[in-house]
Amino acid sequence: GESVGxxxxxxxxxxxxxxxxxxxxxxxxxxxxxxxxxxxxxxPQFIIDIRSNMDKRQGQRVTVLLNxxxxxxxxxxxxTQPGDSxxxxxxxxxGFQKLVFGTGTRLLVSP
Amino acid sequence: xxxxxxxxxxxxxxxxQSMTLLCAQDMNHEYMYWYRQDxxxxxxxxxxxxxxxxxxxxxxxxxxxxxxxxxxxxxLGLESAAPSQTSVYFCASMDPGNTQYxxxxxxxxxx
Numbered sequence: 001g002e003s004v005g006x007x008x009x010x011x012x013x014x015x016x017x018x019x020x021x022x023x024x025x026x027x028x029x030x031x032x033x034x035x036x037x038x039x040x041x042x043x044p045q046f047i048i049d050i051r052s053n054m055d056k057r058q059g060q061r062v063t064v065l066l067n068x069x070x071x072x073x074x075x076x077x078x079x080t081q082p083g084d085s086x087x088x089x090x091x092x093x094x095g096f097q098k099l100v101f102g103t104g105t106r107l108l109v110s111p
Numbered sequence: 112x113x114x115x116x117x118x119x120x121x122x123x124x125x126x127x128q129s130m131t132l133l134c135a136q137d138m139n140h141e142y143m144y145w146y147r148q149d150x151x152x153x154x155x156x157x158x159x160x161x162x163x164x165x166x167x168x169x170x171x172x173x174x175x176x177x178x179x180x181x182x183x184x185x186x187l188g189l190e191s192a193a194p195s196q197t198s199v200y201f202c203a204s205m206d207p208g209n210t211q212y213x214x215x216x217x218x219x220x221x222x
Contacts (some may be wrong), residue, residue: 032209042200043213044154047164054162089153091211097161098169101153 014109019077021105028071032093035064035075039086040103047075047088058094078106083111113137117202123220124192127178132187132217134202140212142205143185144169145177147198148216160185192221197203 013019031052036044036071050057050064050073057064063076073090087106089097115136124130129135134143141162146169156169160179174196176188189196192200199218203211 023144034210036213041216043203046210046212049210097205097209098144098156098159099154099211101155103151103153111131 005010009103010106010108012110013080015080015082015109015111017071017106018081019075019080019084019090019109021075021090021107023073023075023102025071025073027092027094027100028068029092029095030092031095033064033066033073034091034099035073036089036091036101044089050085054081068084080107080109082111083104085098097100114159115202115204117200117214117217119217121218123222125222126193128136128192129188129190130192130219131189132200132202132219133182134185134187134214136152136202136204137183138204138206138212138214139182140204140206141182143179144203144205144211145175145185145187146201146203147171147196148201149198157187157200173186191217194221197221 034049035047037047038044048059048064061078065074087104089104091101116135144159145157148154155171158177160166165180166177178186199216201216202214205211
């Protein structure tokens with residue numbers, strides 16, 4: 001079946017460092033991927049997305065990379081700030097307007 | 112433009128009691144979703160709706176019912192609450208580009 005997983009449950013970085021959060025997916029037919037940020041006590045917030053016809057997309061301080069060959073997705077956050085501390089989820093569009101979410105990676109940013 | 116709102120924010124029920132969670136969106140989105148989120152896990156889809164008057168089962172529909180009488184509202188009902196339904200419930204709506212926007216969540220405890 002389809003699944004979305006994450007390599008690391010917790011990532012600790014120093015303020016100013018670059019952060020990389022990884023995600024693996026298993027459904028090779030998935031055509032759309034999204035990264036969400038969830039702060040404590042809040043709902044997931046859209047960060048950035050990428051479609052399967054792209055391998056890289058950049059936003060403000062964030063970059064998503066997609067490697068379809070190995071079914072791997074990553075989120076890069078440049079110059080990580082304390083406000084970036086949260087749980088990050090990748091999500092996979094299964095093709096029926098439904099998303100499958102990974103279990104999340106907690107990013108801890110220390111000053 | 113409030114986005115996606117949920118009521119109530121918190122609720123405590125006794126086993127066997129019933130309740131309804133309300134989700135409202137003001138973005139004129141066709142698709143709406145109900146998820147539950149348990150500690151250390153990603154979001155799991157309970158039910159969803161592709162338009163007014165339609166509903167469909169997600170990954171974990173047992174013990175829940177939904178209704179979409181108006182396009183802007185999506186109700187989630189628990190007819191006989193069980194402790195296993197203790198969770199945080201999130202509602203989302205999706206734009207035509209397949210991006211889902213989430214509400215702030217409802218924290219439900221069933222004793």
